[in-house]
Amino acid sequence: MAQQLAILREQCLAFFRAGVASADPQTAVKRCLSNSDNHYFHRNNDAKIHIIAFGKAACAMAKAARQAIATDKLLEPGIIVTTYDNVTPVDGFEVIGAGHPLPDQNGLLAAEKVAEKCLNAKQNQLVLALISGGGSALLPYPVEGISLADKIAATELLLACGANINQINCVRKHLSKIKGGGLARLAAPADLQALILSDVLDNDLSAIASGPTVADTSTFSDAIEVFKSKKVWDKAPFTVKNYLEAGAAGLHQETLKPGEPIFKQTTQTLIGSNSISVDAVFTAAQQQNFVTTIYNKQLEGEARAVAEQWLLDCKGQMVEGLTQASAQIAGGETTVTVTGNGKGGRNQEMALAFALAAEKHALPCEWTFLSAGTDGRDGPTDEAGGIVNRQTLNKIRDAGIDPETALLNNDSYTALHAANALVTIGATGTNVADLQILLLHPFTE
Template identity: 40%
Template sequence: MAPGHVPAQITSSSAPSEKLRAMFDAAVAAALPSVIVPQHLPPIPKGRTIVIGAGKASAAMAKAVEDNWTGPLEGLVVTRYGHAVHCDRIEIVEASHPVPDAAGEDAARRILEKVQGLNEDDLVIALISGGGSALMALPAEGLTLADKQALNKALLASGASIDEMNCVRKHLSAIKGGRLAAAAWPATVVSLLISDVPGDDPSVIASGPTVPDRTTFADALAIVRKYKIEEPRAAIEHLERGVGESIKPGDAKLSRASLKMVATPQMSLEAAAEVARQAGLTPIILGDAIEGEAREVARVMAGIARQVVQYDQPAKKPCVLLSGGETTVTVRGKGRGGRNAEFLLALTVALDGLKGVHALAADTDGIDGSEDNAGAIALDDTLSRAADKGVSAKLKLADNDGYGFFSALDSLVTTGPTLTNVNDFRAILITD
């Protein structure tokens, strides 16, 4: 879905796939930076205005600032490869996600340098969105980028939650956990955040570079031990030493820092719910912060769908179950597929062809994990169509190959980078 795309109009007679896609498009449109950022801009300061940022939406956010800022402006933001937007006054750099690279390390170092030496008349506008933690990777003293890359890969494959991963990242970083805002002192720092994390905790979004951090080295060490991660040794030993804590609540260097949450998963779910109502559906928002293993969440969602089909509870048909959050995948197979494809394939297996139940699961940033699709759509005939092609849903699920399964059925949802990110979107449509 290109930025600025208007969701298609649907009616009660629209096909299930059209209804699902329109709801997803509405969820994305509700979080587009060009729409949401301008209304939250601070007043022009007496001194300089420095724009910095990191995340999958940061370039589009920078463009929104630039287009609506009448005073002097300069800055640098880093976004994912393929997510850049042209700006005239703000430099846009691309880097790797979800595993950091040298471009992200260099960008982080330059961002930190840009906010140093400012005074009380200056303003820093920090544009923070999901993905910023990997994109703005500046290792703590004594660590290398290779150390961070190795630990990041281990965390991604472990099944650790986003909160857990970012806790560890903050304690291996020279810029996260409030350190970026502290470096800008005594300038005013206004952070505009697009949330991609369950609960919208600003200290978790991009590992909280401009907000205080309540977690500790001990917390980070407990996480790597929980998942039995023992390499790289340099990173583990850094956590064990516990020297150079993140910036804590009440620190004077954060007294001139504030934040505004400009887009959240809940806002996008509500936008999707309105589209559903216009199509004669009853929307039920199950939650915007649902976490857990993708397969387990899918089994629970399948159970709720069966309850609706059999008993018209918790809502009468036709209805749609909407949810957001971020599931995890413990990788055991060798197939392709992000957490949304995994969720949807597990849901398909659990529903076992239940008539009248259709679903979409996709990442609002347009990229499911590291693949080229946002997610996929499963209809009530998906299993039978797969069987006709000789494709086993259960075998594909065992191999973590949701991408391969839905690709074989031409059921992938492909949007390209949406230039925003309010986490995963799931819709289970239950018809008459």
């Protein structure tokens, strides 16, 4: 049994790495910029190109863009803004590390530099924006009257109450000069082309990094409703509430809406996504002779509830037992409503919850479950997520930790660490949301 579980664990980790590798940002950028249909690089050949890259994959994307563009004489010095653990020197660029998931002062300074570069771009020149997940938090550029501290407080409030990424981004857009099409507004009258690595499930370009280069259909009233629907409006900073209410009354400029003339000079290209990584995991599992299915390509909801539902769905399919090795693959981004004071992220919480659900409902086979972030980070930890099996809970209890109590206290990190059940791969330089892998194997004597 122990040997079989060890094999399943290594296979599960290998499949996850295949999913991360498929989101390699350098390959995706080079493929796009070398495409003969990319009209921005086959006209105005003497025009200057201003490159700005922001997000967890920014360094890799910028390096690839520099290599793909034919001549250095067109390139202005570029700017890269990424998370501290993804900072890598790139020739021709100023690289700035900034805070994520909560913005910080470095991010504000970086946002000011990005805005200045866009404002300095002239007609017939090109601003090439390389955008990846995490870009929203990395470029905080609050509207007048909102301090960075107030914006951080609003973000923390929404993260803690279980707001999903679209809800958080709706608020961010209405408190920012860059998000919700703001970057396109700053870059005009220059041309703007955005190459986008998606970390959202439906690849909605208005949601990735809070849509700095695309139209936004949400309103100030929608932003207010996010707080009210989560019952935290009264806890929001006064300046935030005041600004949003004034905006809803028509006293502040709305985000850029569909049909704005500015977007005639703007192009967006999706170059990588979570669904591509899910497909790569699927292929890797099939190649190892697992009977492979896609469980869900848009996995959302409260992490612990999603874990238990998956377990129940899986058990319900095993009416006649399991006869051959199987794999179920998912991709998405769950949420966690924080009620305790422990440590962990949504992937670690989902892994621990799955282990508890498997014990509670007696999953009748050997199994290994992994939930991890493609960026190599899960919440406020240095781990990518968790990987659990039928032995995990016993190891946690042997370490003197009650796993049920740990889950209730949002302390999945402590529990999984005690069982050597954390997924540690380091910063990956990419980000296309999360991957989940469930491997099933018949019991062996």
